[in-house]
Amino acid sequence: MDLLCAEGLPGAENLNVDEDLAVLDSWAQHIKSEIDRNFHHYSEDPAYFYGSTNFYKMALMAVVLYEDYNIRYNPKWMAAPGTEPADDHFFADSRDILIHGLIGQQRMGTCSSMPVLYVALGRRLGYPLKLVMTKQHLFMRWDSPTEKFDMDGTTKGVSKYDDSVYRQWPFPISDEEIKEEGYLKSLSPQEEVSVFLSIRGACQTDNGQLGDALPSFSLACRYAPTWKGNQVMFAQARRRLARPVPSVQQASPMNPNIPADPNPLQQAPRNLFQTP
Secondary structure, rough: OOHHHHHHOOOOOOOHHHHHHHHHHHHHHHHHHHHHHHHHHHHHHHHHOOOHHHHHHHHHHHHHHHHOOOEEEOOHHOOOOOOOOOOOOOOOHHOOOHHHHHHOOOEEOOOOHHHHHHHHHHHHHHOOEEEEOOOOOOEEEOOOOOOOEEEEEEEEEEEEEHHHHHOOOOOOOHHHHHHHHOOOOOOOHHHHHHHHHHHHHHHHHHOOOHHHHHHHHHHHHHOOOOOHHHHHHHHHHHHHOOOOOOOOOOOOOOOOOOOOOOOOOOOOOOOOOOOO
């Protein structure tokens, strides 16, 4: 679903979803073989992995992604925690924010894409991984009936945390924000799609494609209608265009003045309504 949300965006001109899915399948199998081959590291020092074979699996995944596939955080976007640069156009290049940038030649991403890559690979191996949001940050969670822990994989390796860290980092969040924005909860498949669509809309907005951004934000609201952030982005996009919502299929950055469709959600590409 993340790959589908990259279609047609700046930076995704050479996107081939089928090829990228095949790459993910191949990487997952290599990761599994390395996890099995190196299990002696856990047996020799379980405490190093917090006594958790599941955290060991994620740590080895991080090692393989860093050493074998050269996955990196794009240094262009490294900033001190709590800083919020104005008008930085963070979303302008889709390769920085959706996972095709990590799978392709660039092999760089950000917190918008790196946790998604981990989750996509882990789920191929049967791991109970979830995406989780905090303020302006996306992270991942091992979420099973017997074990639950938060992780960040945006540096070399993977770090293990609990929710208290993400209440303060990278920005402090209040109980009200947690309730209004869906922070710190394991996202459902529909909520994951909402996140990907909002990222797509932000990329389109940064590139002046307001006619396309509006239906992206509209669909994001459909999948997570109670999130305040979704409502705000949708309202801002509507104000910028100062006209009704256009059709998803008709909207085009080359023709922003097309007539509005009375029911744009019914015209959305069918694949955006499939469960990820």
